[in-house]
Amino acid sequence: MDLNEPEQWVPPAAGSARRSGSGVPGGRRRQRVSMADVAKLAGVSSQTVSRVSNGHPGVVGSTREQVLAAMRELGYRPNSAARALRYGRFNTIGVILFSLSSTGNSRTVEAIATHAAAEGYAITLIPIDVATQDNVLGAFTRMGELAVDAVIVIMEIHLLDTGTVQLPPGVHVVVVDSDAGDRYSVVDTDQADGARKAVRHLLDLGHRTVWHVTGPETSYAGQRRTQAWRAVLEEAGRPVPAPLRGDWSAESGYAAGLALAEEPDCTAVFAANDQMALGLLRAFHERGLAVPADVSVVGFDDTPDAAFFIPPLTTVHQDFAEVGRRCVQGVLRQIRTRDDSRPGTDLVPTRLVIRDSTAPPLGSPGPG
Amino acid sequence: MDLNEPEQWVPPAAGSARRSGSGVPGGRRRQRVSMADVAKLAGVSSQTVSRVSNGHPGVVGSTREQVLAAMRELGYRPNSAARALRYGRFNTIGVILFSLSSTGNSRTVEAIATHAAAEGYAITLIPIDVATQDNVLGAFTRMGELAVDAVIVIMEIHLLDTGTVQLPPGVHVVVVDSDAGDRYSVVDTDQADGARKAVRHLLDLGHRTVWHVTGPETSYAGQRRTQAWRAVLEEAGRPVPAPLRGDWSAESGYAAGLALAEEPDCTAVFAANDQMALGLLRAFHERGLAVPADVSVVGFDDTPDAAFFIPPLTTVHQDFAEVGRRCVQGVLRQIRTRDDSRPGTDLVPTRLVIRDSTAPPLGSPGPG
DNA sequence: CGCGTCGATGTTTACGTAAACACGTGGTCC
DNA sequence: GGACCACGTGTTTACGTAAACATCGACGCG
Numbered sequence: 146m147d148l149n150e151p152e153q154w155v156p157p158a159a160g161s162a163r164r165s166g167s168g169v170p171g172g173r174r175r176q177r178v179s180m181a182d183v184a185k186l187a188g189v190s191s192q193t194v195s196r197v198s199n200g201h202p203g204v205v206g207s208t209r210e211q212v213l214a215a216m217r218e219l220g221y222r223p224n225s226a227a228r229a230l231r232y233g234r235f236n237t238i239g240v241i242l243f244s245l246s247s248t249g250n251s252r253t254v255e256a257i258a259t260h261a262a263a264e265g266y267a268i269t270l271i272p273i274d275v276a277t278q279d280n281v282l283g284a285f286t287r288m289g290e291l292a293v294d295a296v297i298v299i300m301e302i303h304l305l306d307t308g309t310v311q312l313p314p315g316v317h318v319v320v321v322d323s324d325a326g327d328r329y330s331v332v333d334t335d336q337a338d339g340a341r342k343a344v345r346h347l348l349d350l351g352h353r354t355v356w357h358v359t360g361p362e363t364s365y366a367g368q369r370r371t372q373a374w375r376a377v378l379e380e381a382g383r384p385v386p387a388p389l390r391g392d393w394s395a396e397s398g399y400a401a402g403l404a405l406a407e408e409p410d411c412t413a414v415f416a417a418n419d420q421m422a423l424g425l426l427r428a429f430h431e432r433g434l435a436v437p438a439d440v441s442v443v444g445f446d447d448t449p450d451a452a453f454f455i456p457p458l459t460t461v462h463q464d465f466a467e468v469g470r471r472c473v474q475g476v477l478r479q480i481r482t483r484d485d486s487r488p489g490t491d492l493v494p495t496r497l498v499i500r501d502s503t504a505p506p507l508g509s510p511g512p513g
Numbered sequence: 514m515d516l517n518e519p520e521q522w523v524p525p526a527a528g529s530a531r532r533s534g535s536g537v538p539g540g541r542r543r544q545r546v547s548m549a550d551v552a553k554l555a556g557v558s559s560q561t562v563s564r565v566s567n568g569h570p571g572v573v574g575s576t577r578e579q580v581l582a583a584m585r586e587l588g589y590r591p592n593s594a595a596r597a598l599r600y601g602r603f604n605t606i607g608v609i610l611f612s613l614s615s616t617g618n619s620r621t622v623e624a625i626a627t628h629a630a631a632e633g634y635a636i637t638l639i640p641i642d643v644a645t646q647d648n649v650l651g652a653f654t655r656m657g658e659l660a661v662d663a664v665i666v667i668m669e670i671h672l673l674d675t676g677t678v679q680l681p682p683g684v685h686v687v688v689v690d691s692d693a694g695d696r697y698s699v700v701d702t703d704q705a706d707g708a709r710k711a712v713r714h715l716l717d718l719g720h721r722t723v724w725h726v727t728g729p730e731t732s733y734a735g736q737r738r739t740q741a742w743r744a745v746l747e748e749a750g751r752p753v754p755a756p757l758r759g760d761w762s763a764e765s766g767y768a769a770g771l772a773l774a775e776e777p778d779c780t781a782v783f784a785a786n787d788q789m790a791l792g793l794l795r796a797f798h799e800r801g802l803a804v805p806a807d808v809s810v811v812g813f814d815d816t817p818d819a820a821f822f823i824p825p826l827t828t829v830h831q832d833f834a835e836v837g838r839r840c841v842q843g844v845l846r847q848i849r850t851r852d853d854s855r856p857g858t859d860l861v862p863t864r865l866v867i868r869d870s871t872a873p874p875l876g877s878p879g880p881g
Numbered sequence: 882c883g884c885g886t887c888g889a890t891g892t893t894t895a896c897g898t899a900a901a902c903a904c905g906t907g908g909t910c911c
Numbered sequence: 912g913g914a915c916c917a918c919g920t921g922t923t924t925a926c927g928t929a930a931a932c933a934t935c936g937a938c939g940c941g
Contacts, residue, residue: 177601179897190921195899203919225660226597227897230926233545235594235660237637244623246817251619255612258640267637267659269605272626291635292593292603292660395821420818427821449614450788453763453795455823547927558891563929571889595927598896 178219187215198223229292238476239293241271241284243300247393248419248448249465250299253321256469257297264477269293273300289316295476297321298329301365317479319472322365326490330479332471336366339461339495340373343415343443346459346497351505352413352441354383358391358401358425360417367393370417370445391417395424402428405440412440412506419444419451422458426502430455437504447498457500467493546587555583566591597660606844607661609639609652611668615761616787616816617833618667621689624837625665632845637661641668657684663844665689666697669733685847687840690733694858698847700839704734707829707863708741711783711811714827714865719873720781720809722751726759726769726793728785735761738785738813759785763792770796773808780808780874787812787819790826794870798823805872815866825868835861 180198184191189212196204197212198221204212215221229235238261245251258268269291271284281300288296295317320329347355357374360367371388378385389404391397398421405411406428416422422444426436434440436456444451447462471491548566552559557580564572565580566589572580583589597603606629613619626636637659639652649668656664663685688697715723725742728735739756746753757772759765766789773779774796784790790812794804802808804824812819812828819826839859 177897180899181897191897192899192922193920195897196920199899201899205919208919222657224598224897225658226594226603227926228899229594229660230592230598230896230928231898231900233926237660245613245619245626246623251613254638255614255640258613258638259642262639262655267639267655269635269637270622270626271630271635272623274627287630287635289590290593292597292605395818399821423818424821427823427825430823450763450791450818453767453792455795455798457795545927548929549927559927560892560929561890563927564890567929569929573889576889592927595896596929598898598926599928599930601896 177224178221179224180221183212183215183219183221186219187212234480235292235294236265237267237269237291237293238473239269239271239288239291239296241273241288241296241298241300243273245272248446249463252465253299253469253472256466257472258469260470260473264473266294266473266477294480295319297472297476298323301363317476319475319479321468321472324365324369324490326488328488330475330488331490332468332475333490333492334366334463334465334468335492335494336369337373337376338492339445339463339497340370340415340417341377342495342497343445343461344374344377346499347413347415347441347443347503348377348381348383350413350441350503353410353506354378354386354413356386356405356408356411356414357388358398358414358416358421359388360421361392362390364393367417374415386411391421393418393420395420395427397421398424399428401425403432405429406432406434413443413503414440415443415445417445419446419448419454419458419460422451422460422502423454426454426456426458437502438507441503441506443503451498452500454502456502459500459503460498462496462498464493464495545592546589547592548589551580551583551587551589554587555580602848603660603662604633605635605637605659605661606841607637607639607656607659607664609641609656609664609666609668611641613640616814617831620833621667621837621840624834625840626837628838628841632841634662634841634845662848663687665840665844666691669731685844687843687847689836689840692733692737692858694856696856698843698856699858700836700843701858701860702734702831702833702836703860703862704737705741705744706860707813707831707865708738708783708785709745710863710865711813711829712742712745714867715781715783715809715811715871716745716749716751718781718809718871721778721874722746722754722781724754724773724776724779724782725756726766726782726784726789727756728789729760730758732761735785742783754779759789761786761788763788763795765789766792767796769793771800773797774800774802781811781871782808783811783813785813787814787816787822787826787828790819790828790870791822794822794824794826805870806875809871809874811871819866820868822870824870827868827871828866830864830866832861832863 180191180194184194187194189208193204193208194212197209240254240257242250242254245254254270261268271288273280273284293316297319299321301323318329320331321333323331325331344355355374355378357371359371375385389401391401398416401421402425405414414425416425422442425442429436429440436442442458444458444460447460451458451460471493475491548559548562552562555562557576561572561576562580565577608622608625610618610622613622622638629636639656641648641652661684665687667689669691686697688699689701691699693699712723723742723746725739727739743753757769759769766784769789770793773782782793784793790810793810797804797808804810810826812826815828815830819828839861843859
């Protein structure tokens with residue numbers, strides 16, 4: 146294998162080969178190089194190697210050079226397991242989530258990984274394919290056994306409130322997509338504010354009311370968006386149409402769109418995410434309804450593709466990178482201060498991006 | 514923190530207050546529970562605890578029960594660092610990739626994580642935000658220091674062929690999106706075959722030739738698709754239009770679409786991915802070209818959204834889950850057989866999904 | 882009835898690292 | 912000039928686990 150060192154070092158004392166492949170003659174047991182090996186070659190103690198390895202002061206230049214040379218020659222790498230054992234820390238953050246398939250999740254995870262890396266932390270991923278109680282518990286159990294110092298949970302935390310889930314002590318938690326701010330440190334997009342902006346935008350354009358395609362019931366984010374939609378309509382004294390249940394997929398948006406196309410007084414729809422908005426656009430197109438002339442559509446997320454829908458989608462921009470950044474920040478603060486009980490909710494603001502899928506209703510004099 | 518045990522155990526020696534917060538007065542040093550603690554409480558040796566913990570035979574029922582009870586009481590969890598140190602393995606697979614933002618990558622990673630979990634392996638993610646040589650090297654160096662038994666590289670491996678990258682010995686590698694089958698174990702979608710199917714489909718419909726929007730130059734997958742496109746046209750004796758350079762984004766597809774709209778004899782386009790196809794659709798729509806009546810469009814990937822584009826997109830389906838599965842399989846085979854030099858290329862087949870964005874050219878009698 | 886054997890459990894040791902402490906040498910201060 | 916200190920380096924030890932080996936008692940067989 147090209148990436149590897151050409152060959153591993155074997156101590157010179159052929160007779161007293163204390164590091165042969167465990168004595169097995171044919172054993173090709175790629176022996177890992179330890180500090181002791183480096184120390185022996187450099188003619189120093191292993192503690193000195195440790196000091197050099199960790200950049201500690203108190204090693205004179207010439208010794209340091211010798212050690213570094215030995216390290217290079219042997220291709221020494223610190224053994225992170227031994228390190229973790231010694232320090233009691235793993236420098237790893239676990240991330241539990243349902244799926245990477247949603248834009249939001251994958252971008253949040255990416256941001257988490259990037260920021261964690263910048264702080265010297267790796268991230269370990271535990272996806273849960275099917276959201277059964279068992280799977281969730283299993284994931285948490287596994288995480289408990291894993292080498293992580295903290296866990297970021299990207300899912301509705303209610304699934305965990307069974308009392309049976311236990312993380313090992315000293316493992317800190319930050320939660321995304323949940324309202325558990327009273328018990329955990331929560332970071333999330335300001336779902337309610339984003340939804341409010343979307344609905345108000347449509348009302349401001351002159352629409353009498355706004356229809357709504359929801360996310361799945363289990364999604365906290367979806368619930369918040371739906372609540373905010375309802376609240377804005379009620380505040381404004383507008384009728385509140387029955388929401389259509391979606392599941393984030395374009396397909397569910399399409400189904401909702403076919404239904405909404407039959408509603409003669411539907412002139413504005415707020416979809417709980419961009420994918421469902423895409424489904425709406427296609428359904429309306431198929432039924433001969435022009436967007437935005439006949440119906441206005443607003444989405445949520447601002448996926449990179451949303452600007453290229455037909456027509457380009459007005460939507461609520463979520464700053465996933467910022468969510469990821471704050472998750473890491475929160476988790477590191479807990480690790481560093483050893484304080485794991487700082488509940489609270491940290492909301493990342495949203496931004497309404499107005500494109501071409503919204504307009505005043507037909508026959509309206511315009512905004513007002 | 515709800516998830517944690519109420520308090521940790523401290524060996525009884527002190528007085529007999531075996532459940533104080535910790536021996537240290539002010540120190541709230543969440544003491545981790547070790548086998549020794551469990552052993553003491555259960556009145557057995559730590560070796561017996563180890564045997565119970567690992568399900569080894571040779572522990573009589575009553576003893577086992579006692580140990581299990583002690584484990585439960587103390588909330589014992591095995592220390593994975595110590596385990597890794599003892600075994601020399603971490604049960605972790607590293608994944609290096611550029612970005613999770615692309616559908617393909619995130620779905621591949623998800624599949625990797627799922628299958629790895631099923632085999633008792635966790636995955637550690639190292640994303641590289643900007644593809645500079647330095648960043649790539651840095652990621653590999655970090656990976657070398659990390660606790661991983663193997664690495665899956667999701668990127669063009671040429672970036673690594675500098676000779677300076679070194680992974681520690683015993684770390685196995687599987688590569689995705691590369692042609693390094695002569696040096697590494699490579700798993701990938703059969704890019705060429707997929708592209709061939711796409712182009713042939715368009716020719717079969719009666720189009721004289723097929724235009725092409727490429728992926729970024731640096732992408733091996735993109736190169737393969739472009740090569741295959743060219744090869745099919747040449748084999749069929751058709752003219753080969755100059756390909757338009759894209760970067761996977763819908764925006765670049767849109768730009769290409771605006772350019773292609775000016776080409777009077779462009780009746781069929783093969784976009785190297787679905788997002789760029791989305792951009793094409795919008796550009797054509799904007800310029801009054803009907804798809805598929807005036808221009809046929811084929812994409813690549815079959816993202817979940819592609820079926821809801823306007824019109825629903827004919828595209829090449831990639832089985833990312835299978836790619837992920839085979840990556841894990843390959844890596845585990847290497848780990849288990851201790852054989853890390855089994856180069857070869859494992860291609861996952863594709864499937865052409867015909868929807869509504871392709872049709873015979875205007876004025877054509879139809880396929881043939 | 883004594884010896885061999887087997888099964889259950891305890892004891893020792895090693896894994897690789899790094900903190901804590903020990904040691905020795907050279908210089909400084911009074 | 913002797914006590915002390917600083918600095919560079921070596922030695923001991925602990926981290927938690929589990930393999931390897933040791934021990935001890937009970938049981939079976941000749």
